[in-house]
Amino acid sequence: MTASDTMAATGEQKGRRICFVSHDPGTQGAERAMLDMALLFHEAGWSVTLLVPEGAGGLVELVRDAGLRVQTMAYRYWMGPGRLKGRLLRIASHLRAVPRLAAWFRAEAFDVVYTHSTATGAPALAAQRAGIPHVWHMHEFGPYAKGGNAPVYDLGEARTLRLMRDSGSVFVAVAHVIRDAFAPRLPGAEIRVIYQPVPFDPEPAAGDAAAVAQIAAITGPKIIYVGAVTPTKRQEDAVRALPALLARFPEARLILGGRTNTPYFDEVMALARELGVDHAIVPLGYLKNAPAIIGLCDISINCRLAEASPRVLVESMFAGTCVIAAGEGGNVESLPPGTGLLYAPMDGPDLAAKILHVLDHPEERAAMIATAHDKAVQERSVDIYSKTYVALIEDAIDAARALRASTRSCPPCPMPRPRPCPKSR
Numbered sequence: 001m002t003a004s005d006t007m008a009a010t011g012e013q014k015g016r017r018i019c020f021v022s023h024d025p026g027t028q029g030a031e032r033a034m035l036d037m038a039l040l041f042h043e044a045g046w047s048v049t050l051l052v053p054e055g056a057g058g059l060v061e062l063v064r065d066a067g068l069r070v071q072t073m074a075y076r077y078w079m080g081p082g083r084l085k086g087r088l089l090r091i092a093s094h095l096r097a098v099p100r101l102a103a104w105f106r107a108e109a110f111d112v113v114y115t116h117s118t119a120t121g122a123p124a125l126a127a128q129r130a131g132i133p134h135v136w137h138m139h140e141f142g143p144y145a146k147g148g149n150a151p152v153y154d155l156g157e158a159r160t161l162r163l164m165r166d167s168g169s170v171f172v173a174v175a176h177v178i179r180d181a182f183a184p185r186l187p188g189a190e191i192r193v194i195y196q197p198v199p200f201d202p203e204p205a206a207g208d209a210a211a212v213a214q215i216a217a218i219t220g221p222k223i224i225y226v227g228a229v230t231p232t233k234r235q236e237d238a239v240r241a242l243p244a245l246l247a248r249f250p251e252a253r254l255i256l257g258g259r260t261n262t263p264y265f266d267e268v269m270a271l272a273r274e275l276g277v278d279h280a281i282v283p284l285g286y287l288k289n290a291p292a293i294i295g296l297c298d299i300s301i302n303c304r305l306a307e308a309s310p311r312v313l314v315e316s317m318f319a320g321t322c323v324i325a326a327g328e329g330g331n332v333e334s335l336p337p338g339t340g341l342l343y344a345p346m347d348g349p350d351l352a353a354k355i356l357h358v359l360d361h362p363e364e365r366a367a368m369i370a371t372a373h374d375k376a377v378q379e380r381s382v383d384i385y386s387k388t389y390v391a392l393i394e395d396a397i398d399a400a401r402a403l404r405a406s407t408r409s410c411p412p413c414p415m416p417r418p419r420p421c422p423k424s425r
Helices: 003-013 029-043 059-065 084-108 122-130 157-165 176-185 206-216 235-248 263-275 290-294 311-319 330-334 348-360 362-380 382-405
Strands: 017-021 047-053 069-073 112-115 134-138 169-173 191-193 222-226 253-257 281-285 299-302 322-326 341-343
Touching: 017 029, 017 084, 029 047, 029 059, 029 311, 029 382, 047 059, 059 069, 069 084, 084 122, 112 122, 112 382, 122 134, 122 169, 134 176, 134 382, 169 176, 169 382, 176 191, 176 330, 206 253, 206 281, 206 290, 222 235, 222 290, 235 253, 235 263, 235 348, 253 290, 263 281, 290 311, 299 311, 299 348, 311 322, 311 330, 311 362, 322 330, 322 348, 322 362, 341 348, 348 362, 362 382
Parallel strands: 017 047, 017 112, 047 069, 112 134, 134 169, 169 191, 222 253, 222 299, 253 281, 299 322, 322 341
Antiparallel strands: none
16 A cells, blocks of 8 residues: 555545535646645545546646546536526536536545535535535635626526525635625625645746747747736736837737637737737747746736736746736735735736836836745745645634534525525524
């Protein structure tokens, strides 16, 4: 028996079988944060299984590479753009998924189910049906995001919030801004704020060699934005900042690190051509170790308005790269004075002004980088914070166990009805 097998067996003996549930099969920040958490729990002696929705995305391979157990099943988001056909399809998927997930949770005899997003509801409702303690991780604003393109709940806001309240869950928010958004809408729910640790590897991955070469060839200021090129990320703000930046630094380049096979990328490049700055955009595509690539650049930006606890900002702090972000949501919480600069949301010219300020004041930039790095190491480093983080999550799990023990489940009706059955009262 290997050391990991012994650890897993010990976890089972102590009633420490946990299922972490992903809302998406991809490998963006939220999914990587979930995998980081799963690895920390594995190291702490828990028997860990990751549940991933069926679909392409790469997360299953990452989990297997990490040596953890993974299971795929059919379940979907319970929010979307609001179009009727999509809503009906997702609702039907939920109705099918809840009993299947509940049966699997029971068969696996998990001690706790930990859904790593409020973007999906089926796993939480299934855990309720199975009578298993449940923790719901809140790392997105969902329908309450600012800046446009916010999703809507397929079942409607009132019914969805009622299901969330009545699910018998303990909630863990990744930032105070998320708790503040949901607390008035989930009266009586226990919502804890627990910041996530962020790992950092300064060495570029072998698969990122082409990106390293592209960055090395740039002779002017290197401005990087890491994130899939999607409307919620608002890369258009960065494009609108380029004319003023190039007027002062003609060799400056905007580097896009993230998935570009999206309709929005075409829109961004069309805007760049209209402004005459398309030559200054360097798309790198998906990066295997984005923080190391950030470390090769001068400034890291984040234009998204609906970030809760933006992982990329912390990664940039570790990397020693100056950070500029939209002054909204979790960006403000993650980037206090002295650690970077905030620009007026959706204001490309103001973003340009902040970039030029940083380039024109190297001493101030160096001081912000040093302060930000110290803050990241002390508050978010895996080496320093991981044991405290696991203990805080375990305390939330204990609270979920106590909450589940104090209520009786109502097997037949978590999804179709907006209210819990009288039998569960």
